[in-house]
Amino acid sequence: MESIGTSGLTFRKMHGAGNDFVVIDSRGRGAVTTPVLARALGDRHRGVGFDQLAELRDADDADLALDFWNSDGTMAGACGNATRCVAALVMRQSGQEALRIRTARGLLEARLEGGQVWVNMGAPLTDWQDIPLSQAVDPLHLPLAGDPVGVGMGNPHCVFFVPDAEAVALEVRGAEVEHDPLFPERTNVEFVSLLGPDHLRMRVWERGTGVTLACGSGACAAAVAAAQRGITGWRVRLDLDGGTLIADWRDDGVWLTGPVADVFTAQIAPEFLEAL
Numbered sequence: 001m002e003s004i005g006t007s008g009l010t011f012r013k014m015h016g017a018g019n020d021f022v023v024i025d026s027r028g029r030g031a032v033t034t035p036v037l038a039r040a041l042g043d044r045h046r047g048v049g050f051d052q053l054a055e056l057r058d059a060d061d062a063d064l065a066l067d068f069w070n071s072d073g074t075m076a077g078a079c080g081n082a083t084r085c086v087a088a089l090v091m092r093q094s095g096q097e098a099l100r101i102r103t104a105r106g107l108l109e110a111r112l113e114g115g116q117v118w119v120n121m122g123a124p125l126t127d128w129q130d131i132p133l134s135q136a137v138d139p140l141h142l143p144l145a146g147d148p149v150g151v152g153m154g155n156p157h158c159v160f161f162v163p164d165a166e167a168v169a170l171e172v173r174g175a176e177v178e179h180d181p182l183f184p185e186r187t188n189v190e191f192v193s194l195l196g197p198d199h200l201r202m203r204v205w206e207r208g209t210g211v212t213l214a215c216g217s218g219a220c221a222a223a224v225a226a227a228q229r230g231i232t233g234w235r236v237r238l239d240l241d242g243g244t245l246i247a248d249w250r251d252d253g254v255w256l257t258g259p260v261a262d263v264f265t266a267q268i269a270p271e272f273l274e275a276l
């Protein structure tokens with residue numbers, strides 16, 4: 001990791017509804033994250049630990065660019081909660097109330113409204129090729145036990161509607177579905193039950209990470225699936241293990257908001273980086 005030099009690597013720890021992130025600001029220099037660094041920092045015993053690592057970069061056509069890494073060293077095309085956290089941070093630093101953020105999923109817009117940061121996660125991808133699925137099947141009724149819905153939010157999601165999300169063996173079912181051959185790029189897996197009108201309970205298994213306390217793109221996917229199935233309207237409240245998110249499917253995309261927290265800033269020791 002010579003590009004970082006001998007001074008170590010500064011990072012910030014943030015979370016959105018308990019979905020936790022290492023945030024590295026590489027604006028003004030080159031990106032530093034590699035699969036090896038992501039896996040090493042993602043180790044909760046020997047590194048820092050995170051659900052995703054988010055790295056900020058300069059962008060020509062946006063206020064910033066953002067890359068997302070899972071703790072297994074793979075990249076994610078979208079991460080709603082990290083996008084919310086970073087948008088809140090950059091708004092606080094710069095005083096801006098609107099941002100354009102370049103991600104693998106496209107250009108995302110973030111807005112400060114009534115003290116809350118909202119992010120437009122883009123239009124859902126509902127064609128089987130775009131989710132992506134490995135076969136031409138109807139994403140609204142995937143051919144898997146439990147009749148789930150497939151939704152792309154720049155990353156794949158498989159949403160199961162169940163009578164009681166608490167009763168699901170999340171670690172077993174999540175891992176099985178993540179690796180089902182129907183998903184050529186694996187998938188994130190959500191188990192969702194209806195608590196009341198436009199009010200959902202959701203538990204999530206994330207591709208490349210495992211059980212997490214919340215997943216923003218998963219919340220958007222669940223809201224889209226619930227609206228498509230006629231279970232809810234377009235705007236829903238989702239109670240996750242780590243807090244409550246709101247997803248609002250509008251004409252221009254699925255908007256997401258919820259709590260964000262800035263926890264601490266610290267430095268990775270040079271010796272740790274040299275040993276990678």
Ligand SMILES: N[C@H](CCC[C@H](N)C(=O)O)C(=O)O
Pocket residue numbers: 019051052070075076077078079080081082155156188206207208209214215216217218
């Ligand atoms: N926590 C993230 C999603 C991570 C998705 C990642 N596990 C993937 O490989 O797609 C969120 O708030 O949207």
